[in-house]
Amino acid sequence: MLTRYLGSGTIYVPELSSVGRIFSSDLSYRKPAWVLHMLRHIMGDAAFLTALKTYQQQYRGSSAVTEDLQHVCETVSGMPLGWFFQEWIYGEYYPQYQVSWTSAPAGGGYDLALQLHQSQSWQIFKMPVDVRIQVNTGATYDFVVQDSLATQSFVLHVPDAPTPPVVDPGNWILRALIYPTDVAFDRATPGALELRAPSPDPARAGTRVTFATPREGRVSLALLDAAGRRIATLSHGLLPAGVHIVGWDGRTAAGETPRSGVYWVLLDFEGVRLTRKLLVLP
Structure with missing residues (x-):
C-alpha cells in the first residue's frame, strides 16, 4: 500500500556521507x-x-543515474518529462490544491468553471489533474486539466446540472486537497475532527468524502464492507490541518466493482476513529 510522504527533502541525495539519508524510509x-x-x-x-x-535490460549488471531513467521513459513514451523529474526528484514537497467552482447553463447543458489554486509557499507544480463530475441524472464525466500556475481556471462542459466536482478521484497525485470555504463546515467546531456523510449516497459510480482535521497529522481513510474488511484505501499519510475532500472511483483496491450493499467509511486520525455509512448500488 502506498503511503503519502508530505514532508521536506528531495529524493535526489546531494550528499553521500550519510547512510541514513541514502536509505531514508521517507x-x-x-x-x-x-x-x-x-x-x-x-x-x-x-x-x-x-x-x-x-x-x-539496458542497465542490467551496470550502474545508472536518474537521467538514464528519464531518457528511457521519454524515448518509450514520446513525451518530454524533464519537468516531471525536476519537480518530483530534485524538488521538495507537493501541491496543495484549493478548489472552487461555479456552474451555469450553457450550450444546451452546463459549464462548470473550476479554479485550482496552489496555496503552498514552496514551488508551483505542473501536473495533469483528473476531474470527475457527476450530474443530477447520476451520469459521470471525466476530464483531465493541465495545471501549471499558482491559480488557474478551466471550463468543463457537461450535459446536465453538475454536482460538486471531485479532483483527482483516483488518488494518483501526491497532494493535499483543501476546501477552506466549504459551506458544510461553516459551523464546524474549531479544532475538531469531523467526517461528513459521503456524497452522493447511495453511490453508483463512486462518491466523495469530506472531512476536517484539527491539525497536521497522519490520516487513514478507508472503505470497509459490512464484515469490517478493508476493500479500498482512499487516503493514507500526513495531511495538513483543514478541510479535505477525497474521491472514491467506485472500485476496490483490486480494481473490481463491489457488490451492492452497505459499506462503511472509516476515518482514523492518529488513533481517533470516525465512521459513516455508505450504500453502494449497481
Whole structure:
C-alpha cells in the first residue's frame, strides 16, 4: 500500500556521507514509490511497463543515474518529462490544491468553471489533474486539466446540472486537497475532527468524502464492507490541518466493482476513529 510522504527533502541525495539519508524510509522508499505511481498514470500502463523493462535490460549488471531513467521513459513514451523529474526528484514537497467552482447553463447543458489554486509557499507544480463530475441524472464525466500556475481556471462542459466536482478521484497525485470555504463546515467546531456523510449516497459510480482535521497529522481513510474488511484505501499519510475532500472511483483496491450493499467509511486520525455509512448500488 502506498503511503503519502508530505514532508521536506528531495529524493535526489546531494550528499553521500550519510547512510541514513541514502536509505531514508521517507525519501528513498515512500515518496519515490508515489512518484513512480504518478509517472505510470502520466505515461499510461503500457508505456510505463515497457520503459521499466527496457531500463532493466539496458542497465542490467551496470550502474545508472536518474537521467538514464528519464531518457528511457521519454524515448518509450514520446513525451518530454524533464519537468516531471525536476519537480518530483530534485524538488521538495507537493501541491496543495484549493478548489472552487461555479456552474451555469450553457450550450444546451452546463459549464462548470473550476479554479485550482496552489496555496503552498514552496514551488508551483505542473501536473495533469483528473476531474470527475457527476450530474443530477447520476451520469459521470471525466476530464483531465493541465495545471501549471499558482491559480488557474478551466471550463468543463457537461450535459446536465453538475454536482460538486471531485479532483483527482483516483488518488494518483501526491497532494493535499483543501476546501477552506466549504459551506458544510461553516459551523464546524474549531479544532475538531469531523467526517461528513459521503456524497452522493447511495453511490453508483463512486462518491466523495469530506472531512476536517484539527491539525497536521497522519490520516487513514478507508472503505470497509459490512464484515469490517478493508476493500479500498482512499487516503493514507500526513495531511495538513483543514478541510479535505477525497474521491472514491467506485472500485476496490483490486480494481473490481463491489457488490451492492452497505459499506462503511472509516476515518482514523492518529488513533481517533470516525465512521459513516455508505450504500453502494449497481
